[in-house]
Amino acid sequence: xxxxxxxxxxxxxxxxxxxxxxxxxxxxxxxxxxxxVATSEFQEEFQSxxxxxxxxxxxxxxxxxxxxxxxxxxxxxxxxxxxxxAHKVNNTVGQIxxxxxxxxxxxxxxTGAGQHGVATATVCALMGMDCxxxxxxxxxxxxxxxxxxxxxxxxxxxxxxxxxxxxxDATNEAMRxxxxxxxxxxYIIGSVVGPHPYPEMVARFQSVISEEIKKQLLEKEGxxxxxxxxxxxxxxxxxxxxxxxxxxxxxxxLIAAEAAGLGISSGKSAATTAxxxxxxxxxxxxxxMQTEDGQVIEPHSISAGLDYPGIxxxxxxxxxxxxxxxxxVEDEDAMKAGIELSRMEGIIPAIETAHAxxxxxxxxxxxxxxxxxxxxxxxxxDLDTYIKWGGY
Amino acid sequence: MNRIxxxxxxxxxxxxxxxxxAGFPALEDxxxxxxxxxxxxxxxxxxxxxYSDPIADGPTIQDSNMIALENGMSLKKLFEQIKxxxxxxxxxxxxxxxxxxxxxxxxxxxxxxxxEVGVDGLILPDLPMQQYLDEFKEMFDQYGLSNTFLISPQxxxxxxxxxxxxxxxxxxxxxxxxxxxxxxxxxxxxxxYFKRVQDMNLKNPRLIGFGISDAETFTTASKYGNxxxxxxxxxxxxxxxxxxxxxxxxxxxxxxx
Numbered sequence: 303x304x305x306x307x308x309x310x311x312x313x314x315x316x317x318x319x320x321x322x323x324x325x326x327x328x329x330x331x332x333x334x335x336x337x338x339v340a341t342s343e344f345q346e347e348f349q350s351x352x353x354x355x356x357x358x359x360x361x362x363x364x365x366x367x368x369x370x371x372x373x374x375x376x377x378x379x380x381x382x383x384x385x386x387x388a389h390k391v392n393n394t395v396g397q398i399x400x401x402x403x404x405x406x407x408x409x410x411x412x413t414g415a416g417q418h419g420v421a422t423a424t425v426c427a428l429m430g431m432d433c434x435x436x437x438x439x440x441x442x443x444x445x446x447x448x449x450x451x452x453x454x455x456x457x458x459x460x461x462x463x464x465x466x467x468x469x470x471d472a473t474n475e476a477m478r479x480x481x482x483x484x485x486x487x488x489y490i491i492g493s494v495v496g497p498h499p500y501p502e503m504v505a506r507f508q509s510v511i512s513e514e515i516k517k518q519l520l521e522k523e524g525x526x527x528x529x530x531x532x533x534x535x536x537x538x539x540x541x542x543x544x545x546x547x548x549x550x551x552x553x554x555x556l557i558a559a560e561a562a563g564l565g566i567s568s569g570k571s572a573a574t575t576a577x578x579x580x581x582x583x584x585x586x587x588x589x590x591m592q593t594e595d596g597q598v599i600e601p602h603s604i605s606a607g608l609d610y611p612g613i614x615x616x617x618x619x620x621x622x623x624x625x626x627x628x629x630x631v632e633d634e635d636a637m638k639a640g641i642e643l644s645r646m647e648g649i650i651p652a653i654e655t656a657h658a659x660x661x662x663x664x665x666x667x668x669x670x671x672x673x674x675x676x677x678x679x680x681x682x683x684d685l686d687t688y689i690k691w692g693g694y
Numbered sequence: 695m696n697r698i699x700x701x702x703x704x705x706x707x708x709x710x711x712x713x714x715x716a717g718f719p720a721l722e723d724x725x726x727x728x729x730x731x732x733x734x735x736x737x738x739x740x741x742x743x744x745y746s747d748p749i750a751d752g753p754t755i756q757d758s759n760m761i762a763l764e765n766g767m768s769l770k771k772l773f774e775q776i777k778x779x780x781x782x783x784x785x786x787x788x789x790x791x792x793x794x795x796x797x798x799x800x801x802x803x804x805x806x807x808x809x810e811v812g813v814d815g816l817i818l819p820d821l822p823m824q825q826y827l828d829e830f831k832e833m834f835d836q837y838g839l840s841n842t843f844l845i846s847p848q849x850x851x852x853x854x855x856x857x858x859x860x861x862x863x864x865x866x867x868x869x870x871x872x873x874x875x876x877x878x879x880x881x882x883x884x885x886x887y888f889k890r891v892q893d894m895n896l897k898n899p900r901l902i903g904f905g906i907s908d909a910e911t912f913t914t915a916s917k918y919g920n921x922x923x924x925x926x927x928x929x930x931x932x933x934x935x936x937x938x939x940x941x942x943x944x945x946x947x948x949x950x951x
Contacts, residue, residue: 309824317825318822319793319820319821319822319825320820320822321749321750321819321820321844322819322822322823322843322844322845322846322849322857322868323750323844323846323848323868323871325822325848325849325853326848326849326850464753464756464760465746465747465760470747474747474748474749477749478749478750478751478752478873481749481750481871481872481873482871482872482873482876483871484846484848484871485848485871579798581794581797581798582792582793582794582797582820583747583794584747584749585820592794592798594798595768595769595770595795595798595799596745596769596794596795596796596797596798596799597745597746597763597795598746598747598794
């Protein structure tokens with residue numbers, strides 16, 4: 303049974319390894335979130351925003367041409383059609399309502415590709431809340447359009463200039479700023495990472511993805527359960543959402559596509575389960591890429607959203623117990639898969655999402671297996687990267 | 695009884711603890727820095743074990759951590775550097791470090807090594823109290839090492855009591871809502887927090903840290919606690935120092951006057 307325990311652990315992974323300065327914030331969240339989320343008042347507001355603001359349910363689309371090519375029934379869960387262009391907004395809508403109920407006045411968040419930053423800036427604009435986004439200085443350069451979107455939405459974007467200047471460093475910086483502003487500020491973490499209760503809370507807000515897949519698949523195929531679900535994993539929020547209602551349905555295979563960067567053994571990779579060992583990062587025990595001395599290794603991926611040295615504790619657990627199958631997709635293969643999806647189905651995916659598409663080439667399946675791929679985001683933000691790569 | 699207990703038995707006020715980053719500014723500065731801190735008249739040495747992702751630290755200590763790591767600093771290297779420290783250093787020595795490098799070293803091996811070289815206590819900011827009690831307390835006791843927890847203005851009275859109950863050594867009072875090196879000076883609001891904790895009559899001595907940088911802030915903090923901890927301000931002194939020994943001495947003496 304895959305379920306978080308009361309101390310925030312999934313098997314060996316999880317917990318809340320935080321400086322004492324953050325203890326009151328985490329305690330406040332832990333003691334209140336389940337109760338608040340369970341109220342009908344919260345649920346009504348959450349569901350109505352998911353429907354009317356985000357545009358849910360998102361379609362479950364049968365990809366005819368790719369199904370023919372791969373010899374399987376391939377469906378895409380179209381999270382790329384969510385308002386703001388990715389699944390990230392499911393979580394930010396949930397957390398902003400929660401923040402309001404907790405009486406918070408200010409929101410901070412980290413972002414990698416900028417999708418979570420945009421989704422956070424968007425809900426802050428919606429609720430009239432002050433918003434500051436921490437983003438690695440390198441990511442600010444490679445995700446320019448998203449930076450401008452956040453600014454248009456009224457958020458302040460602050461560069462994180464330490465370390466590799468990517469998602470890990472943005473997360474460090476957001477945590478520091480939370481320590482500096484503990485009373486009136488809520489930190490909207492964008493992935494299933496961080497101290498308990500964040501991983502489970504974010505997964506629950508994202509679980510609407512698999513909840514809808516079940517209903518939609520029942521209509522289309524007469525079964526709630528596909529044979530295979532595929533999602534890309536950086537921290538792992540879209541994967542957690544797509545897997546959530548299938549965690550404990552063993553006949554559904556769960557495939558997680560990590561970013562291999564230039565190759566697992568190239569030294570320029572972000573394939574956490576392939577290269578990582580157990581350790582503590584951003585407040586939870588999980589698998590992370592680190593040196594023998596316990597220093598975190600700077601990751602590399604062409605996709606900013608997967609450029610993270612760790613992985614959510616629930617995914618570390620899925621890997622550990624063999625419930626999840628993890629594949630590592632190289633930059634070049636992901637880019638080509640992005641082009642293939644564009645040409646065959648008319649959908650330009652986010653480069654994160656393109657990793658999940660390429661996973662089709664790395665797994666075994668039977669003819670006519672039903673495969674659901676979570677199309678976590680659209681490629682608008684990645685045009686610069688596609689252009690620079692140029693292989694189309 | 696370790697050196698920390700002895701210190702606070704004899705010195706109830708104006709205890710000065712100096713934090714520095716091991717292997718900074720140069721790799722082999724660790725031991726000379728410790729010797730200079732003792733000679734200058736400070737009471738406790740806190741050795742910072744550098745980490746790639748120090749989430750409770752501001753830019754000054756972040757930078758010193760990065761430079762130390764680039765210099766080749768590691769826990770293994772640190773234990774080599776301080777293996778004979780007790781021949782020249784007699785005041786209490788505390789290691790302060792984030793949990794991950796210690797877990798990779800192995801907690802038990804780490805504690806054993808600490809005891810072997812003469813370390814007296816530990817400050818592990820991202821080891822929560824519950825985890826400490828569940829997993830590690832017995833080991834700490836077995837090796838006779840003190841563990842210090844942090845409290846902040848937000849820590850509730852009941853939790854402060856619980857921390858006091860489970861501490862042996864001293865309590866590290868974070869002076870404000872902040873990471874290290876973020877603020878200087880001491881406000882009215884902070885003083886009322888200091889007084890509130892002072893009035894709780896805790897069994898452990900209290901050292902106030904974060905925002906302490908000179909004689910004035912040291913003296914103010916010492917009024918409400920048993921002393922204070924200086925970190926970022928000290929790192930700034932050694933960072934560009936041309937004469938480490940002389941600069942450390944003149945800085946510490948200017949603080950304790």
